[in-house]
Amino acid sequence: MxxxxxxxxxxGLGRDTAEALAGQGHDVVAHVRDPARLTGGGETGWWKxxxxxxxxxxxxxxxxxxxxAEFGRFDTVIHNAGVLNSPEQVTVNTVAPYLLTALMDKPARLIYLSSSMHRTGSTDLRRLTAGSASYDDTKLWVTALALACASRWxxxxxxxxxxxxxPTRMGGAGASDDLAAGHQTxxxxxxxxDVTPHTGGYWYHRRTQTPHSAARxxxxxxxxxxxxxxxxxxxxD
Structure with a gap:
């Protein structure tokens, strides 16, 4: 466990992921921005x-x-939270995963949600603080962060x-990929x-792919x- x-x-995918893990018997701690969205249906029994x-x-x-930190050292932290086309996307998509990684006790496994759109992201890091970063940029940066952490500790x-x-709220009703497969990896x-590579993989539907060259x-x-x-x-560190 x-x-x-x-x-x-x-x-969305975060909820699907958390429910799948809880259903397998794991102790899941759910992060939410607004607790009313999670507790309105009396569903907190799912969670540790x-x-x-x-x-x-x-x-x-x-x-x-x-x-x-009150729960102790986690076995796994899944950095799922993200926003699209928002002035907050740099902070939510890149800065928050970075800060949580830096501030928390290091878990056995770190998983960061990327996007195929990271491949058109920019390596111009001046955008990080200039307020001009695109969603694609933030996903390139969080992908590079994930791979930077792969052999760090x-x-x-x-x-x-x-x-x-x-087709989540972020992806929209017209999204063409399989919602059921979205959380499975x-x-x-x-x-x-039994994961190969053991660390440092960029994954899509349980298969590794080649990310943007800058991420590696x-x-x-x-x-x-x-x-x-x-x-x-x-x-x-």
Whole structure:
């Protein structure tokens, strides 16, 4: 039985992931921005616990890390929360995963939600603080962060997952990918040991793919981590 934190678990892929893991008997801690969206149906019996906070606000990200620490060291943290076409997308999609990774005890497994759109993201890290970053940029950066973490700490593996373009609230009703398959890769990575590569994979439907070259570029990874450290004032190590 694993202890798993899933961010953005009130709906969509995060909710599907959390429910699948809980259904397998794992202890799931669900992160939600608005607890009313999760508890309105009396469904908290699914979860080991709930942590709350708006991942668009740095102070609240820090508080989410504090709340999560009360559960002890997680076996897996799934950085699922994300927003599209929002002025908050840099903070939610890239800064929040970075800060939570830096502030929390390192789990055995880290999983970061990417997107096929990361392949058209920019390596211009001035966009990180200039307010000009696109969704594609933020997903390239979080993919590079995932791969930067892959061999950084002994006992911690890290992967990036493209869930596909699925018909969630974010993806829209016209999305062409399989909603049922959208959470299965991260659910599998969260608990299985027979994973190849053991760490540092970019996954789509339980198969590895080749990400944007910058995501695997150690020089770019180092520049990204340095930029995030400078932006947040929090070192990764």
């Amino acid at each position: 694993a202890l798993v934190l899933v961010t953005g678990a009130s709906s 616990g709930v942590v709350t906070g708006d991942l668009a606000e740095v102070d609240e990200i820090r508080d989410v890390a504090r709340q999560a 002994e006992g911690t593996t890290s992967h990036a997952v493209d869930p596909g373009w699925v 991260q659910t599998w990575l969260a608990t299985h040991h 570029d150690e020089a770019f990874q180092a520049r990204l981590v340095q930029a995030l450290e400078h932006h947040t004032g929090v070192p990764l």
